[in-house]
Amino acid sequence: MIGTIHDRFVDNDDAAILTALSNIFNxxxxxxxKVSDVEVAAEYxxxxxxxxxxxxxxxxxxxxxxxxxxxxxxxxxxxxAANIAMKKQKRSVGFY
Known part of the structure; x- marks a missing residue:
């Protein structure tokens, strides 16, 4: 199973994207x-x-x-942090 998980994440940027999003909301x-995390998440x-x-x-x-x-x-x-983002998003057209 480890080989399968490794194969799942090795060829794409899923791990980097999940890490970036996790850091942004932390x-x-x-x-x-968080500068590099913003770049990774924004690109995605x-x-x-x-x-x-x-x-x-x-x-x-x-x-x-x-x-x-x-x-x-x-x-x-x-x-x-995620709850604040969602509440703020509901109140405005853009994020902020």
């Missing part, structure tokens, strides 16, 4: 450390037809980390 990872999202995804991700990170840096205690983990 509030404990510093914003400056743009390939799916999401326009201005790079800008949206950057704006989301700015918003998320402004909450974290201000000491907002509602952001404890990735789930909280």
């Amino acid at each position: 509030p404990t990872v510093r914003k400056d450390d 999202l743009c390939s799916l037809g999401f326009e201005s995804c790079r800008e949206d991700l950057s704006l989301f990170l700015g918003y998320l980390h402004s909450l974290v840096d201000s000491g907002n205690r509602t952001i404890r983990g990735s789930r909280d």
Whole structure:
């Protein structure tokens, strides 16, 4: 089975994309450390037809980390960050 899993992920960027998305929504990872993650995720999202995804991700990170840096205690983990992104998306046409 290990060989099958290895074969599944070796020829594509699934692992890199999942890692990037995980890091983007992880509030404990510093914003400056997410630059390459934003590039990987944006490239993937743009390939799916999401326009201005790079800008949206950057704006989301700015918003998320402004909450974290201000000491907002509602952001404890990735789930909280994802919930904020979904709530914010429902209120506006773009992300931020």
